[in-house]
Amino acid sequence: MNSITSNTVNIAITGVGGQGVLTLSEILARAALECGFNVRVGEIHGMAQRGGHVVCTVRIGKNARGPIIDPGFAHLLVGFEPLETLREINLVKQGGCILMSSHVQYPVAVSMGHSKYPSHEEIIKNMKKYTDRIIEFDALELAVKAGSTQALNMVMLGAIIGTNLVPITKEVALNVVRTAFPKKFEKINVNATKLGFEMAQACKK
Amino acid sequence: MTKSKELLEDQPGKEILLLANEAIARGVLEAGVRIVALYPGTPSSEIGNNLTFMAPHIPNFYFEFSTNEKVALEVAGAAAVAGVRSMMVCKGPGLNVAADPFFSLSYVGVRGGLVVVVADDPSMWSSQNENDSRYYALMGNMPMMEPADPIEAKSMLLEAYKLSEKLELPVLFRTTTRVNHTRAPVKFGKILQRPNKIEFEKEPFRFVPIPSVARKRHPWLLGQIDIARELSEKSKLNFTEGKGDLGIITSGVSYNYVIEALLIMKIKAEVLKLGITHPVPEKMIIDFLSRHKQVMIVEELEPFLETHARRLAQLNKVNVEIIGKEQGIFSRTYEYSPRIVMNALNKITTRNTPINWEEIDKKTQELPELPPRPPLLCAGCPHRATYYAIRTATRGKAIYPSDIGCYTLSISSPLETADILFDMGSSITTACGLAEVTDQDIVASIGDSTFFASGLPGITNAVYNQHRICVVVLDNRTTAMTGHQPHPGTGVTGMQKEVPPLDIEEVCKGLGVKYVKTVEPFESMASLVAEVREMVKWTRENHSPAVLISKEPCALLTAAERQRAGEFPPKYYVDSEICNACKRCLNRLSCPAMYMDSETEQAIIDDTLCNLCGTCVSVCPQGAIKREETVNE
Numbered sequence: 123m124n125s126i127t128s129n130t131v132n133i134a135i136t137g138v139g140g141q142g143v144l145t146l147s148e149i150l151a152r153a154a155l156e157c158g159f160n161v162r163v164g165e166i167h168g169m170a171q172r173g174g175h176v177v178c179t180v181r182i183g184k185n186a187r188g189p190i191i192d193p194g195f196a197h198l199l200v201g202f203e204p205l206e207t208l209r210e211i212n213l214v215k216q217g218g219c220i221l222m223s224s225h226v227q228y229p230v231a232v233s234m235g236h237s238k239y240p241s242h243e244e245i246i247k248n249m250k251k252y253t254d255r256i257i258e259f260d261a262l263e264l265a266v267k268a269g270s271t272q273a274l275n276m277v278m279l280g281a282i283i284g285t286n287l288v289p290i291t292k293e294v295a296l297n298v299v300r301t302a303f304p305k306k307f308e309k310i311n312v313n314a315t316k317l318g319f320e321m322a323q324a325c326k327k
Numbered sequence: 328m329t330k331s332k333e334l335l336e337d338q339p340g341k342e343i344l345l346l347a348n349e350a351i352a353r354g355v356l357e358a359g360v361r362i363v364a365l366y367p368g369t370p371s372s373e374i375g376n377n378l379t380f381m382a383p384h385i386p387n388f389y390f391e392f393s394t395n396e397k398v399a400l401e402v403a404g405a406a407a408v409a410g411v412r413s414m415m416v417c418k419g420p421g422l423n424v425a426a427d428p429f430f431s432l433s434y435v436g437v438r439g440g441l442v443v444v445v446a447d448d449p450s451m452w453s454s455q456n457e458n459d460s461r462y463y464a465l466m467g468n469m470p471m472m473e474p475a476d477p478i479e480a481k482s483m484l485l486e487a488y489k490l491s492e493k494l495e496l497p498v499l500f501r502t503t504t505r506v507n508h509t510r511a512p513v514k515f516g517k518i519l520q521r522p523n524k525i526e527f528e529k530e531p532f533r534f535v536p537i538p539s540v541a542r543k544r545h546p547w548l549l550g551q552i553d554i555a556r557e558l559s560e561k562s563k564l565n566f567t568e569g570k571g572d573l574g575i576i577t578s579g580v581s582y583n584y585v586i587e588a589l590l591i592m593k594i595k596a597e598v599l600k601l602g603i604t605h606p607v608p609e610k611m612i613i614d615f616l617s618r619h620k621q622v623m624i625v626e627e628l629e630p631f632l633e634t635h636a637r638r639l640a641q642l643n644k645v646n647v648e649i650i651g652k653e654q655g656i657f658s659r660t661y662e663y664s665p666r667i668v669m670n671a672l673n674k675i676t677t678r679n680t681p682i683n684w685e686e687i688d689k690k691t692q693e694l695p696e697l698p699p700r701p702p703l704l705c706a707g708c709p710h711r712a713t714y715y716a717i718r719t720a721t722r723g724k725a726i727y728p729s730d731i732g733c734y735t736l737s738i739s740s741p742l743e744t745a746d747i748l749f750d751m752g753s754s755i756t757t758a759c760g761l762a763e764v765t766d767q768d769i770v771a772s773i774g775d776s777t778f779f780a781s782g783l784p785g786i787t788n789a790v791y792n793q794h795r796i797c798v799v800v801l802d803n804r805t806t807a808m809t810g811h812q813p814h815p816g817t818g819v820t821g822m823q824k825e826v827p828p829l830d831i832e833e834v835c836k837g838l839g840v841k842y843v844k845t846v847e848p849f850e851s852m853a854s855l856v857a858e859v860r861e862m863v864k865w866t867r868e869n870h871s872p873a874v875l876i877s878k879e880p881c882a883l884l885t886a887a888e889r890q891r892a893g894e895f896p897p898k899y900y901v902d903s904e905i906c907n908a909c910k911r912c913l914n915r916l917s918c919p920a921m922y923m924d925s926e927t928e929q930a931i932i933d934d935t936l937c938n939l940c941g942t943c944v945s946v947c948p949q950g951a952i953k954r955e956e957t958v959n960e
Contacts, residue, residue, distance in 0.1 A: 139702065140936075148510065152344050155512050161344065162476075163510035166452050167369055167810075173919045174702030185590055187476070188583030189509040192666040193691070194682045205697060212691040216682075227933075228922040229700040233913045234741070235923070237698035248694055271935045 130183035131288055132191045135278075136210045137202025138227050139173045142275030145302075146200075147178040149279060153290045153298045154182045164189025177210055182288060198287050200278055202261070203227050204245050214252050221281055221322065223261035223274070257285065257325045264317040270307075273314035280318025285326065292319055331380035337518050345513040347480035347506045348373035351416075351444060352381065354484035359519030361411035361439070362389045364402040366780060367809035368418030369453040370507040371446035375416060376810050379821045387521040391821040392812055395751070395780040396421040400428045400443065407441035407497070408534055409527045412488055416444040419460050420750065424781075426463070432497050433469045434544040435534045436551075440488035441497040443469070448504050449627045449662035453808075455731070455750070457660070459628040464499045464605035468548050470555045471499040471605035472564065473579040477511040483602060485516070486564060490603075493558070494551050499605070503627065505580045505662060556606040564602025565611060571595030573676070574619035576612070576632055578604050581625045581663055588668035591681050607635050616645045623671060624651035627663050650675060703736060706920035707882035707938020710734045710801050712848040712855065714742040715916065715942065717770055717799065720859035725768040725797075726761055730754035730782075732774035733808045734801050741915050744772065752781025758796040759789050768863050770797040776806035776814040778831060783838070789872035790839040797862050798874045800831055803881040811884065835874045842866075842873035849879055852945035882938045897955040898934045899941065905951035906930060912943045912952065 133150070137143040147163050154161040164179035179191045193212040201207025201222040214220060224242075231237040240248075249256055261281070265274040276299060282288060283295050299311050333343060334353045345353065351374050355363060365375050375392065382390035393399035396417045407413040417425060422445045429443070445463075448454035464471035472487050474480040480502065487498040532540055559565060569589070573596040577585045582600050589596055599615045601607060616622055616636065624633040633651040640647055650656050656671050657663075669680045704711045714737045717727070729735050729745035730753065738745035747757050754771040762769055773782050778800050789796055806812040813819040818828035835843045842865050846858050855877075862873045889896070908928040913921055920936035921943065923929070932943070932952075944952045 138700065140705075148344065151510055155342075155344050161510075161512065163344070164505065165346070165508045165510070166504075167372065167508055173700075173705060175700045185587065187586050188580060188665065189505055190584070190664040192664050193684060193687045206700065208694070209697055209700075211694070212687050227936075229698050230703060230917045230919060231698045231700075233922040234917060235910065235913075236740075239698060240695060244695065251690060 130181055130186045131198070132196045133180040133182070133198045133200060133282065133288065134177060134191050134196040134210060134213045135180065135200040136175070136177040136206045138206060139176050141202045142272065143176045143178050143202060146275040146279055147180050149298055149302055150180050150282060150288070150290070152302070153295045154180070154288070156294050156298060157290050159289060160184055160186055162186045162189050175206055175209060198282065198285065200282060202274065202278060204242070205229070205239065208240070208245050208248060211249055211252050216253065217255065218253050219255040219257065219285060219287055220249060220253060221257045221278070221285060223278065224258050225260050225262040257281070257322060259321050259325060261318065264321060265314055268314035268317055269310035273310050276311045276314035277318035280315035281322040284319040284322025331377040334377055335381055335384055336515065339515055339517050341515045342512050343515075344510050345477050346373055346508060346510050347474065347477040347502060348508070349377055350477040350481040350513045351484060352377040353513070353515065354481040355414060356385065356518045357481070357516045358440075358485050358488045359412055359521050360414050361387065361521045362403060362406045363414040363416065364391050364393045364399040365416035366393050366395050366399055366421060367806055367812045368421045368446070369809050370448055370504040371416050371418050371444060371502070372809040373507075374444065375812060375821070379812070379823060382821060383823050387523045389822070392814065394815060396424040397427060400425040400432070404428055404432050404437070404441060404497070407437035407439045408435065410438040410525050411522060412440045414442050414444065417446070418454060419445060419447040419458055420454060420456065421445070422460050422463060424751065429463065429469070430467045431536055433467050433548055434536050434541055436495040437491065437497055438495065440491035442484065442487045442491060442500050443497055444500045444502065446502045446504065446507050447628070450504070452504055455748070457628060459631060460499070460501055461604060461631045462629070464501070468552050469497055469499045469605070470494060470552075470603065471501055472602055473501050473604050474506055474602070475579055475582040475600070476506060477509060477513050479602070480506060481513055483564060490555070490558065494555055496551055496555070501579070501604075503580055503662070552606050556609060559603045559606050559608040560610055562603055562608070565600070565608045567597055567599050567615065569596055569598050571597050572619065572621070573597070574599065574615055574622035575625060576601065576615065576622060576636060577625040578602070578632060579626070581627055584663055584665045584668045585625050587665040588672055591665065592669055592672055592678055594672055594676060594678055601632065604632065607632070609639055612636060613639050613643050613645060616640050616647045619647060621648045621650060621675065623675065624649065625657065625663070625668055625671075629659060701739060703739065703917065703919055704733065705882050705938065706918055706936050707885070707940040708733070709803055709848045709877065709879035709882065709940070710737065711742070711916060711918065712852065712940065712942040713799060713801055713877040714744045715946070716848070716852060716855040716859050717744055717772070718742060720856045721768055721770060721863060725770045725863070726765065728754040728757040728761065728769065728771040730773040730777050732777055734772055734774055739917065741917055751777055752785050755782055755785030755789060755796070755798055758798070759785065759792065759794040762794045762796050768797070768867070770799060770859070770863065772799045772801055774807070775800060775802040775804065775816050775831065776812070779815045779829070783834070786835060786838050786840065786872065786874070793871050795866045795870045796872050797866050798872060800874060800876045802831060802876050802878040804878070805881050805884060807881045807883070811881070831876050840872055840874050841869070843876070845876040845878055847879055848877045849940055849942065852942065882940065886938050896939055899932050899937055899939065899943070899952060899954050900934075901930050901932055902951045902953050903927070903929055905949050907949055909948065911948060912946050915946055916943060918943060
């Protein structure tokens, strides 16, 4: 946090429609509220959800009034997919942090041969023009380990908490996760959150 | 995730995270609203999505998914005329549909409070235009309020009902996407009881606006707006904050951006925030303009407040520089953000913006061109199979009028079956017009919910005027795009009651369509293509409309059903021994669950995304796509 943002932590979360970006944003914000912070979430619904690019915002802190994070204002850019993370790279502030799952989901334009998916090196090289702080790991692998590919977003939640960049404790986050889903998915989602947390903590070192 | 059950809790003071749409649904309880009628439309959809599950648990409350917005406003309007608090909800283009009753309602007025919630969509995240609904308030003489966030969405709604009843006029409650789809901590208030049934007291020479009545009502209405202006002057919803040489007038979501911009740039200014934007508090604005040498107007879309400010300054000879859209400082297109306000502040104060956005923009422009990822028909969407068949049967040469729903996404390559679209129901009627001036075959497509909302007059027109058009009704058994609301064909109501469903085939026959057939798109691709061919041939020969109903539930519903039941049906896979990498499946279907192996160039099915429709099996000329025989997992 610095004078520019005056006590507000801006988190931009991006991915592909259907990956659980919206759900993650809401859970993260609930946890922030639970920890006693003012919070705003910006979502886009409808047309934007159908397998297309999705971006949500979570803003934590006293001065968060509107939902929007302008370019260069995100302390943390969370990406569920490398290409979609790069697409929103302009949001990250100088020296901000990128938290990204490395699992690739090819857009149809690539499958049809109309367009080429950038190489991993190219993606990282371009990201580094904005910041050197990149935490990258395969979140889908951890979701599968936790018990379901659908727990991908909870892996990312754990990882966000694990970066120590948001003022939310692991305990509060886990409590919110426990109450947010039907009982039968509780174990998978809690495990996913823990795995994500540990991964981010390990990556930071 | 926010359960509609939570919105029902009788716990004043409890604070939870709500979308403005959820806060409005909660506000319905706290304002003692007796009836809500609406047709779903994003960005307003979650209001109805929550109310439909809350409704059966609220005493003396009625909620309906009306067939369209005009119907909804007439249903809610009549209830308000009768004397109970009522609400109608729509998106911006939905208010255009409801414009006819809208204008009559302010003439006749209401006895119980009536609030018309309209959700505009700057930047057109999910709409066909970004028209500014505020002009409806001006043209129809309806008082208007504009909340800035979810907190105001609820608190202001309660004020809207009080104002409506004080003036006996409906109130337009105008939101925008960034209000509707923002979450913020909202505090619950007390739940108000609703009356059961009331007696309708007749007053025909007020409520039937024949010319002699309407002539009396118009001056009455203008008089009410004068009273409303006085209330607007005194209302706490219009207030000033801060001090400084610079003045800023703003409303709605832009208010947040103004406050954030001033904080970040450490600029002192006096802000006039308007919650009631029709009628505007004229004296308050004149005083404000007189206090400042420079006043900046920050509002998305049209210069609505700006025109008021310029008008009032001119009338009252106030010497002030008004800065807004007229000088090009602000744009009339797309949504705003703090950045836009900061750039404007930079221009008029020469104070620097906190970061150099031009530098960031330049850096971003230098990035390699990224593969696009637009929204698509989902994996397993039945529309993909139907459009593949339409395109194959007509070899891409017919004209394809489209309509409003998920299926408009067929505009993209390779399906490319959307050629013309105006509004809800226009697939059928644009087909009628095209049929008279071209010799090309015409295959229009329309969804089931849209068919009931606005398709029926088009069908009637085609039968009456004998237009040679093919209409394909994509019946996926729900209103999919806005979040799976029921409609007249589903057999479920807004009160979650089971009722006899309307049968599209019977409806078309009843309207006089001679050629009506129903097919299941996942049954056989060959026969689906043959059906489309036959229909096209029939319309050519018989010079009248034909309807083909392609019936298959939305893939998202099917997938959710499977998950609930804990079923894991056998998966599809590409047999790499047989696949010769011709890429026909990839190139002709654009299914999000299929991708190309970069080494072998063979197709691969991502089984975490596949929704098991099997359409790709019939598209593969090699027979390389197969289904596992045994169930795994």
